[in-house]
Amino acid sequence: xxxxxxxxxxxxxxxxxxxxxxxxxxxxxxxxxxxxxxxxxxxxxxxxxxxxxxxxxxxxxxxxxxxxxxxxxxxxxxxxxxxxxxxxxxxxxxxxxxxxxxxxxxxxxxxxxxxxxxxxxxxxxxxxxxxxxxxxxxxxxxxxxxxxxxxxxxxxxxxxxxxxxxxxxxxxxxxxxxxxxxxxxxx
Amino acid sequence: xxxxxxxxxxxxxxxxxxxxxxxxxxxxxxxxxxxxxxxxxxxxxxxxxxxxxxxxxxxxxxxxxxxxxxxxxxxxxxxxxxxxxxxxxxxxxxxxxxxxxxxxxxxxxxxxxxxxxxxxxxxxxxxxxxxxxxxxxxxxxxxxxxxxxxxxxxxxxxxxxxxxxxxxxxxxxxxxxxxxxxxxxxxxxxxxxxxxxxxxxxxxxxxxxxxxxxxxxxxxxxxxxxxxxxxxxxxx
Numbered sequence: 001x002x003x004x005x006x007x008x009x010x011x012x013x014x015x016x017x018x019x020x021x022x023x024x025x026x027x028x029x030x031x032x033x034x035x036x037x038x039x040x041x042x043x044x045x046x047x048x049x050x051x052x053x054x055x056x057x058x059x060x061x062x063x064x065x066x067x068x069x070x071x072x073x074x075x076x077x078x079x080x081x082x083x084x085x086x087x088x089x090x091x092x093x094x095x096x097x098x099x100x101x102x103x104x105x106x107x108x109x110x111x112x113x114x115x116x117x118x119x120x121x122x123x124x125x126x127x128x129x130x131x132x133x134x135x136x137x138x139x140x141x142x143x144x145x146x147x148x149x150x151x152x153x154x155x156x157x158x159x160x161x162x163x164x165x166x167x168x169x170x171x172x173x174x175x176x177x178x179x180x181x182x183x184x185x186x187x
Numbered sequence: 188x189x190x191x192x193x194x195x196x197x198x199x200x201x202x203x204x205x206x207x208x209x210x211x212x213x214x215x216x217x218x219x220x221x222x223x224x225x226x227x228x229x230x231x232x233x234x235x236x237x238x239x240x241x242x243x244x245x246x247x248x249x250x251x252x253x254x255x256x257x258x259x260x261x262x263x264x265x266x267x268x269x270x271x272x273x274x275x276x277x278x279x280x281x282x283x284x285x286x287x288x289x290x291x292x293x294x295x296x297x298x299x300x301x302x303x304x305x306x307x308x309x310x311x312x313x314x315x316x317x318x319x320x321x322x323x324x325x326x327x328x329x330x331x332x333x334x335x336x337x338x339x340x341x342x343x344x345x346x347x348x349x350x351x352x353x354x355x356x357x358x359x360x361x362x363x364x365x366x367x368x369x370x371x372x373x374x375x376x377x378x379x380x381x382x383x384x385x386x387x388x389x390x391x392x393x394x395x396x397x398x399x400x401x402x403x404x405x406x407x408x409x410x411x412x413x414x415x416x417x418x419x420x421x422x423x
Contacts, residue, residue, distance in 0.1 A: 003271050003410045004198040006387050007379040009361040010210075011346065014292040018284025018310045018346055046215035053296070059234055059354050069233035071352075073190075085235035107188035109226045119230050119354055126212030128203035128378050130359065132231075149225045157220075177219050186222035187194070187231055187355055 008129035013053045015123065016089055027058060027086040027100035032079050034063030034101025039135065039163060039170045043094045043122070046177035050094020054124035056174070058086035058098065058135075060117075065104025074107070090124075097169075102137060108148040115143035115150065122174060122184075131184045135172055136162045149185075157183050193227040194355040194412040195271055200381035209374035211335050227355065234354040237280040239314050247313040249283075249325040257307035259288025259326035261402035264362070264390070268319045268349060271413030275319030276356075282312045282348040283323060290329030290341075299331050324402065330369060342369035342376065351411040362407045363389045 011019070028034060043051040061067045061084060066076035068084050084103075088096045100118070108114040118135040136144050144150055150158055160182045163172035175182045205217035250257055264283075268276040286292050287309060289301040307326060315321045328343050344361045351357065363370060370376050370389070379385045387410070396404030 003269065003273055003413075004201045004384060005195075005271055005412045006358065006360050006410045007202055007384050008358055009203070009346075009375055009378075009388070011348075011359050013296055014284065014286075014294045015346075017292060017294055017308070018282050018312075019348060021310070021312070022282075046219075051216070057357070059230070061230070067229065067233040069236060071233055072229060083235055106229050108228050109191075110189070114228065114230065117230070121354070121357055123359060124216060126210070126216035128205065128207060128210065128213065128375075130357065131205075131218065132354075149228070152225050153223055176216050181218060181220050183220075184218050184222050186224050187227050 010125060010128050011055065011123045013125045015053065015055055015125070019055060019087065020089060022087050023089060024086045025088055025098045027060070027084065027098060029081065032062065032082055032101060036099060037102050037137075037170055038097065038099045038168060039172055040095070040097035041163070041171055041173040043090050043096065043124070043174045044176060048178070050092075051090055051124050051176075052092050052094055054090040054094065054122065056088050056090075056096055057121040057123070058088070058100070059119045060084045060100065061103040061106050063101050063104050065106045067106070076104075105143065112148040113143075113146075115140050115147035117147070132187060133174070133182055133184050134161050138162050138165050138170070153183050188229055191227060191229065191232060193232065193415050194353065195415050198381070198384075201379065201384035203378040207374065207378045210378060231354045234350060234352065234357065237314065237350065238278055241280060242312050242314055247311050247321075247323045249307065249309065249311045249323065252308055253306040255306040257287065257304050257326050259304075259307075261324065262327050263322065263324055263396050263398060263402050263404040264345065264407060265320065265322035265393070265396050265404065266407040266409065268315050268321065268351075268409050268411065270351070270356075270411050274413070275315075275317070276351055276411055277315055277317045277319055279315050279319075279352070280312065280350050281315060281321045283325075283345055284310045285325065285328040285345040286331055288326050288329050290331030301329070301331065322396075327364070335374065340369050340372075342367040342373050347407075347409065349409060349411060356411040358409070358411055360409065361388060364405065365389055365391055
């Protein structure tokens with residue numbers, strides 16, 4: 001039996017009514033092991049204006065590089081209570097902020113190893129299907145240089161996936177259009 | 188890592204494009220550079236796992252969230268969540284939100300001149316059972332105007348959000364009602380080029396789930412992306 005998937009549709013302007021109950025801005029909580037990171041930025045439209053009716057979702061491995069999912073076959077430790085999911089609505093300025101732990105490295109295609117990264121889904125009014133992107137880490141230059149996914153991104157655009165460290169915060173904007181347009185993936 | 192069984196690419200015409208000019212807001216919110224097509228990795232074939240402990244039994248009845256009964260026509264919205272290989276997607280989170288019976292959302296940016304209903308919030312959620320089934324009780328949502336083009340009205344619709352078993356199966360969609368005369372004029376509906384795929388978003392009246400003297404039933408089956416190869420089944 002073969003079907004085709006249902007069509008995606010925009011979340012529309014009133015997404016918060018249905019989705020805010022699962023808002024998770026602190027992905028790791030206090031008891032999970034790992035290096036704490038805070039990631040903040042703005043979701044910006046083609047006019048450079050903040051998108052105030054948007055939402056991002058984050059999916060990540062724990063500090064050992066293990067996903068809380070039955071299809072992760074790795075023999076690595078995973079803490080009770082670790083889910084690895086964040087949901088962060090944008091504010092009136094299109095801003096978002098969340099805290100988590102830096103994930104460990106997970107396997108990539110073949111024998112490769114991926115650099116620590118978060119996968120991110122972006123939802124908003126005016127977008128008919130969510131966009132997928134990734135967040136890498138600025139203090140992982142060596143791992144980033146050999147990351148099998150970053151290698152597929154034109155070198156000039158790789159920086160859009162790597163936040164800048166400003167004090168204790170990693171600053172990362174999602175830019176939908178223009179000169180610094182964020183790299184989005186189509187799987 | 189070897190042994191990754193990926194998810195199928197969409198069949199042409201069955202998914203919307205990011206840039207769809209009839210839906211004006213896409214113009215400043217669609218990427219302008221080519222998307223990068225990477226291989227699917229462990230990071231994308233996994234995804235957040237939710238279960239029955241994440242929802243309360245009453246979360247799926249939107250008519251029982253306040254002291255009084257909401258105004259409008261009670262309906263049962265139910266169906267199955269399947270993958271492209273026709274297999275049930277069990278134990279997956281389904282979130283839903285919608286306007287009230289007069290076409291108004293209890294949201295500060297909704298300024299439509301139609302009454303709010305103090306007995307209707309318009310949000311629900313549930314988790315599918317072992318056969319991928321879900322069921323909500325709610326109120327038939329009203330149509331409402333929007334400013335996309337002259338005299339633009341959204342057909343009656345219910346927003347659905349689903350996770351499935353992977354980051355790659357994440358889906359947000361909308362359910363429409365059979366026979367709605369606004370559908371051909373609605374860019375959200377027409378953004379899907381393939382007619383059969385478009386009509387997949389229209390629920391069907393369902394006699395079997397209709398509750399006598401209580402509520403009409405509408406069936407809405409949702410298909411999430413499926414695996415490229417399915418494990419070989421043993422031949423007899």
